[in-house]
Amino acid sequence: MSIKTNARTQGKIGFIPSSGSLMDWIGSLGAEDIGVDLGSSNVVIYIKNKGLVLPESSVVAMRHNSSDFVTYGTQAEEMEGRTPQGIYTIRPIKESAIIDYKSTAYLLNSIINQSYLKRVFFHPRLIICVPVGITGVQRRALLEAAFTMGARKTVLIEQPIASLIGTGINIENMEGAMVVDVGGGTASVAVVSTHGVVVSDFSRQAGLAMDQAIISYVRDKYKVEIGRKTAEIMKISLGTMWYIKEEQQFLEVCGSSLVTGLPVKITVTGQDVAESLYPLLENIFHKVRNVLQKTPPALLGDIREHGIMISGGAGQLKGLDRMITNLTGIPSYVVEHPLYVNAIGAGTVLEHMNILRDALQDLR
Template sequence: MDWIGSFGSEDIGVDIGTSHVVIYVKHKGVVFSESSVIAKNEMTREYFTYGTKAEEMEGKAPKEITVLHPMKHSAIIDYNGAAYLLNSIVNQSYLKNMFFHPRLMMCVPTGINSVQRRALLEAAVAMGARKTVLIDQPIAAMMGMGLTGGESVGNMVVDFGGGSTKIAILSAHGIVVSHFSLESGNELDQAIMSTIRDKYHVRIGKKEAESLKIALGASWDLDSAPRVAETCGLSLVSGYPVKIAVTGEDIAHAINPILYKIFKSIRDVIQRTPPALLASIREQGIHLIGGGAQLAGLDELVSRVTGIPAHVAKRPNYVNAVGAGMSLDYINEFRDSLQDLH
């Protein structure tokens, strides 16, 4: 890479996730975090809003309005939608001056294929980038959490994202073992929606399911004092809006089967880890990042299942973008983990 030493004040780190887009600007920090959602008018075939505004329309918009998610399982599935999303972000008045032909360090899941790389390149072009480099998300996360990853130090990172879960063992600025799973925060929400429908014959939306997940997420021990949260939905019996009381036991039964699949993947990765790294991983603990890492009680449950202390990173939604931006200062150390796109 003949441009390795050329990063400067216009360099930014970007994390385009299934649920959120996070942008970090060197010397300024995180300048943007929005939902990866767009809205389209099917009559005019035009996109017209994005982010939280689009997300709030989900399930409420008139029939000619479609709410879309251009990312799925951490990959772009709708290029035009993703290009609109990123272009709209860049053209916000308070961000526009920061994005004058920037150089991007963009986070990607480990093992990304050539088609997905090309989609990311085109998305970067939509942002007006003059140079784009991909960095594996676990490497970016390690930097974002301030972990050194020295030659003999092992670190374990579990990224609970909205569209996927990524698990990695890192050492010496490289990925030793990794695993990509489709179990995700969105799956937890869908499971809660299904449980409420089947048990109470009430249909609730994704935001209501997410609120229940947050409110009752710590109810792992079904023998403890019951916890209850109220939510509103549409009765499938009467056809009218109703308010119901949902228990922690309901949520546990809904999400635990999915969580246990993730825990099995974590154990599998630990079993594939070189023995020389296991002692330092036990000492460092398992680092939990991503929006799903904020599920109450998750760190305790991961510790219980693995026998290794687990910690939720500070600002777990932002560590990938922050690490991508920070890695620009150490780019020569990471050259083997980077992919120069253009």
Template sequence: MLGKDIGIDLGTANVVIYVRGRGVVLDEPSVVAIDSFSKRVLAVGEEARRMVGRTPGNIVAIRPLRDGVIADFDITEAMLNHFIKKIGIKGFMARPRILICTPTNITSVEQKAIREAAQRCGAREVFLEEEPKVAAVGAGMDIFQPYGNMVVDMGGGTTDVAVLSMGDIVTASSIKMAGDKCDLAIMKYIKEKYKLLIGERTAEDIKIQIGTVFPGSRTDSIDIRGRDMVSGLPQTVTITSEEVCTALQEIAQAIVLASKSVLERTPPELSADIIDHGIMLTGGGAQLHGLDRLLAEELKVPVMIAEQPMACVAIGTGLMLENLDKSPQNRRKKKIFS
């Protein structure tokens, strides 16, 4: 079949790919393992993620996307190539149209880098769409009506907050406080309090298993292992949910402030709609325990978590791809991006 349409959520933590007519076909970590001497790609995705922090000196597991944008162009291209081959769509006759999601505030240079990476992977046409808009569509919000919808999309590298109406963004904010920063905050807290060094994967496990950002909402604990900074030997300590809440306080407040600033810049009529419809939480960060309660309490607006928060952007790209030819806005984009 000539030119299948592909939607890509090119996330800092995960790459999710949607193929028109097939649904979500790939969801893998945005990690590439390379040989630091020969620069040869050794593994991509889940296989490479398993190597993080566990490789010999010459093998480096790196994440080519940082804060929602391309940090290493060549490796991003290699990663995209690998994933597109893996889903079995690339071939002599198959030059797909690709829709890629980006954070709201990326520069034209960063947009160009994303577009070029996709074109070099064999795309016939490339469309870029703002992530919160696509996430809102994927979460089932009807953003094309003349009333206000608000979405908070917390990914790995960025948290995007947007108010949408008539199919476009009215006000938006994008901050580099998201899942990755939560992991780093947990690592920093444990290093300072317990003089214990832990890796990113351990920090992520702590965040998922006992983490919360709403004080008093969780009373779990977990034993973690790391390297004692004083003795240099392996050590085990017990961490509680309350401690994780303290570690994540700064990031949680940054997300609350970004949401408040977007609401403050929203026209009054749309603000009234948001009180009626509530705020939709999407992205992997939506699963962070207590975030919905914290936002609801601070913003005085109902907050809901999307049914499949991790897949919202990919589902949204699929729905937008299916309506690509019908939308006059996208017909204009076709002339710009092709």
């Protein structure tokens, strides 16, 4: 899978090199250069001169006694809640922070080395997308995981900047833009100008928390326990923030009765999903208001002119753009390829590094 972009990507953008000079890092770029959007739900890889690798779920399966890795990605996710004896699954990235170095390194290494590449990369160079407000501890964890998997050098780029570049926006000529990135582990809100992130805030109430909210809602209302995958299907199929009775949607799902303990089928509605998700989305709306209130007045006109950009897999929730528009009075829209846009942005940086090198700042 390859998604083209015609971005003209000049500007002073938020790179954080892991070690050595950023210009040395740029000078070392070659065929083994990889952009990574490392999320709590999915990992998306962009390989220079090749394009996107289909996303893999951020899940790893391991053996209890030996801690040997069994499988990763979608195959491991399908085992969640139904693992054979002696095997368990782990999500090594929680709320966009690494909680298990070795599992994260295994996950990255496995995705990079899968048959798409036809060969093994022993020492790739990485650009990794990170959420706004990343702490020093979280930064070191990312670099440790990259080092563990054998990366020669690693650079971090903030997700809002990667999102803008991924949509083809020329950030050199951009005075102000607002990005709402709703991923699996975190939802970040940021105002970006030519010089980088100006104001930002984030919430841990994002895609995976939405799945859990749906599970809790169904448990309380229907006395039925459903799995995370079923909750995700409900979110994707029925999820909307604009519930209209005449347009009510229904979905039959399977679960386990909390009364009898037996398998049972129930019919859930779009209203169920809207009611379960609203408290979490209200938290995101609060972050949007907070960032706008702190934004310098000189940038507000540009944001109003260009609109609020929504990215991230959970950003595809139907009606989210309309809710943010009503909340702020500023037109909001979901970008093309919202799940991939950060990786596309990182990949665009790789493809246009000769253009970018004079504009980048060394932020060691």
